[in-house]
Amino acid sequence: MNISIQKILQTDLFSFEGKVDLSELASLPNNDIREIGTVSVSGTASSQSKTITCQFQIEGTMILPCARTLVDVAYPFKIEAVELFSIDPYYKEEDESEIHPVDGEILDLDPFIKENVLLEVPFRVYANTEEMEANALSAGKGWTVISEDQQEKRIDPRLEKLQSLLNDDKNENQ
Numbered sequence: 001m002n003i004s005i006q007k008i009l010q011t012d013l014f015s016f017e018g019k020v021d022l023s024e025l026a027s028l029p030n031n032d033i034r035e036i037g038t039v040s041v042s043g044t045a046s047s048q049s050k051t052i053t054c055q056f057q058i059e060g061t062m063i064l065p066c067a068r069t070l071v072d073v074a075y076p077f078k079i080e081a082v083e084l085f086s087i088d089p090y091y092k093e094e095d096e097s098e099i100h101p102v103d104g105e106i107l108d109l110d111p112f113i114k115e116n117v118l119l120e121v122p123f124r125v126y127a128n129t130e131e132m133e134a135n136a137l138s139a140g141k142g143w144t145v146i147s148e149d150q151q152e153k154r155i156d157p158r159l160e161k162l163q164s165l166l167n168d169d170k171n172e173n174q
Contacts, residue, residue: 001109008045017042035063050088067124075125081116
């Protein structure tokens with residue numbers, strides 16, 4: 001989302017809104033976001049001296065893995081953000097400064113939108129019970145999920161020979 005600095009300087013409060021495609025966030029390494037599409041961004045920008053203040057809101061939905069079952073969970077988000085920019089040509093960004101320098105005549109908010117979305121990703125999300133039951137895996141390579149009734153009827157394979165000996169003893173006693 002690009003905004004002309006001249007438009008901001010000409011008005012007391014410049015309003016903007018638009019859509020930003022963040023689908024590239026899903027391909028970042030070490031990232032839980034499985035899918036994210038277009039997000040809505042709306043906000044205002046104002047200037048004071050040589051500093052531009054942008055207050056904006058980001059709304060969208062990201063797909064994250066469930067912490068229990070790894071099924072896809074839609075996680076809607078609404079982020080309030082404030083970013084400060086310096087249009088002073090002699091300003092140099094310091095390491096701990098919260099003010100970002102602007103080069104040129106265009107203010108590009110895309111990197112700051114992406115940063116705020118990445119900071120909003122929760123540590124864990126959980127699918128609701130219906131989704132978990134519908135999408136949970138019941139078998140895999142070398143394992144299956146069985147009910148408690150099946151567990152009681154099933155004999156441990158290591159003890160099957162002993163069970164056959166017990167069955168032979170019962171048949172002899174009868």
